[in-house]
Amino acid sequence: MDEFWVFGYGSLMWNPGFPFEEKLTARAFGYRRSLCVHSWVHRGTERRPGLVLGLDYGGSCIGTAFRIAPAERAGVIDYLRERELVTHVYKERTMPVQLMNGRRVPALAYVVDRTHPQYAGARTAAEAAAVVAGAVGKSGPNSEYVLNTLAHLQELGIRDHWLEEVAAELPIGAAVSVRA
Incomplete structure (x- = not known):
């Protein structure tokens, strides 16, 4: 059986x-990492949506590839579908990713559906920060999600200049990172 990989670019x-x-x-x-998905549940509400990450077209995205044991494949796919396809704003895709050792492997990933009502489109860092700053959902403040994601990217040695700009635009009170 072929190797099975999963590509994560945000909280995954x-x-x-x-x-x-x-x-x-x-x-x-x-694809690029982008705050392009309106969060109506976890980091916002339908009345005051937040923004969460999606893989959107254009550029490239550095993230993490996970190799899954063959015996775990079906369970991991079931788990990911339950986690990522709740409102179907993401499309499940198998795409090639390049590992840090230069090897290319196919990986399961979740790409934003630009036709879905939750697709927020491209925004400037200031526009994204304005949305993020005031949104709160059942999993907490949207700013916490952005700052936590950025902190973990930095721990992994991954720079995301645009997300850093969004974080810099957030109000000072939001600058405290809370780790999950």
Whole structure:
């Protein structure tokens, strides 16, 4: 059986929630990490949506690839579908990713559906920060999600200049990072 990999680009990188055999830095080409999804539940509400990350078209994205044991494959896919496809704002895709050792492998990933009502589109860092600053959902403040994600990216040695700009635009009170 072929190797099975999962590509994470946001909270999945530091909170995968599934067993894995190997975890490596990887790059997906043709997609970028973007705060392009309106969060109506976890980091906002339908009246005051927050913004969460999605893989959107264009550029490339450095994230984490997880190699899953063959015996765990079906369970991991079930878990990810329950986690990522709640409102179907993401599309499940298998795409090539390049591991830090230069090897290319196919990986399961979740790409934003630009036709979905929750798709927020591209925004400037200031526009994104304005949305993030006032949104709160059942999992907590949206600013906490952004800052926590950024802190974990930095721990992994991954720079995301645009997300850093968003964080810099957040009000001073939001600058305290809370780790999950």
